[in-house]
Amino acid sequence: MLIKNCEIIFMTLWDVGQSINLALAREKVSGIQKTLTIQTKDTPHKIVLPSTLQLDLIHKTGISSSLFSEIRIHAKLYQDGVISFLTYVYFPEIELDSFHTVRKLTLPFEKDPISLDEWITLQYNQLRSEISYSISLGLYDSDNVEPEKYTFFCIRDPTIQPSNFFAENSKYVATLLIGENPDIPLHPKIIQRCLQNPFSFLENDMIIFDIDRAIIIDPYLDYEDIVLITELANYQLLELRVLDEVLNRWQKIAEKEINSIYKAKRRLKRAGKVRLEEITKVRYVAVFILYYIQNVSKIIGDYFLAQIYTHLCELFQLDEW
Numbered sequence: 001m002l003i004k005n006c007e008i009i010f011m012t013l014w015d016v017g018q019s020i021n022l023a024l025a026r027e028k029v030s031g032i033q034k035t036l037t038i039q040t041k042d043t044p045h046k047i048v049l050p051s052t053l054q055l056d057l058i059h060k061t062g063i064s065s066s067l068f069s070e071i072r073i074h075a076k077l078y079q080d081g082v083i084s085f086l087t088y089v090y091f092p093e094i095e096l097d098s099f100h101t102v103r104k105l106t107l108p109f110e111k112d113p114i115s116l117d118e119w120i121t122l123q124y125n126q127l128r129s130e131i132s133y134s135i136s137l138g139l140y141d142s143d144n145v146e147p148e149k150y151t152f153f154c155i156r157d158p159t160i161q162p163s164n165f166f167a168e169n170s171k172y173v174a175t176l177l178i179g180e181n182p183d184i185p186l187h188p189k190i191i192q193r194c195l196q197n198p199f200s201f202l203e204n205d206m207i208i209f210d211i212d213r214a215i216i217i218d219p220y221l222d223y224e225d226i227v228l229i230t231e232l233a234n235y236q237l238l239e240l241r242v243l244d245e246v247l248n249r250w251q252k253i254a255e256k257e258i259n260s261i262y263k264a265k266r267r268l269k270r271a272g273k274v275r276l277e278e279i280t281k282v283r284y285v286a287v288f289i290l291y292y293i294q295n296v297s298k299i300i301g302d303y304f305l306a307q308i309y310t311h312l313c314e315l316f317q318l319d320e321w
């Protein structure tokens with residue numbers, strides 16, 4: 001099936017430390033510092049999200065390809081130590097069964113071609129190097145934490161009727177959403193489970209989410225609010241994973257220090273006491289960070305975006321953290 005007017009968005013969030021000084025970062029990179037807000041669909045009030053420095057790193061890359069016509073990156077620096085990339089790849093037309101292989105696209109770069117993922121990582125490393133002096137590591141050791149990734153397949157062809165599309169391509173869509181080989185014979189119950197929670201605001205738009213991917217059909221291109229609310233959920237998941245890693249690391253330090261106090265001679269006990277006081281401070285900082293993560297956004301009311309946000313939180317099992 002040939003899809004016309006398609007955009008694929010690759011979301012990547014890295015935790016780089018406990019905080020980013022946005023004022024210092026702005027001295028090195030040009031961007032707009034503001035608190036994120038969205039006002040769309042049936043949401044009656046603005047939803048306030050964390051303060052960020054927003055950057056349009058690349059509008060058009062100049063990379064030529066027979067498949068896509070443009071790549072651009074919209075980056076955000078969160079003051080809480082997260083860098084977010086939204087990489088937009090636009091396809092005038094693309095076969096539906098090529099969605100699986102888009103991440104494997106190779107791009108001409110200097111002497112040797114590189115994959116799309118490698119190119120995104122290269123842009124991230126360059127940005128992080130430029131703003132390194134504005135990053136405070138604090139308790140964090142972010143190099144041990146994998147980034148959060150999410151992919152949106154956005155179909156903008158006005159001739160496609162969403163219900164018919166998902167009914168006719170249910171097997172392929174299911175394998176795409178769960179990241180499986182499209183040739184495997186999925187059980188009908190698995191296919192049904194993958195497609196059982198569609199969201200629609202208008203009669204000709206529809207979204208289906210899974211843990212790492214979503215398919216959006218929207219001829220009006222009105223899905224930036226969906227992308228933003230998904231970024232928020234991924235941001236919270238990333239920060240919870242980082243906090244879990246920090247607490248595990250300091251728990252091991254605490255166990256080691258407690259054992260050393262009981263085994264050490266008297267002259268070493270004072271040093272151990274100082275170390276334990278430091279660990280106690282970590283606990284208070286961790287409680288504050290957890291409180292902030294859980295309250296980073298308040299979406300009040302039974303509105304469309306609130307329903308999507310709740311669904312994403314259930315998919316990501318945020319309450320389990």
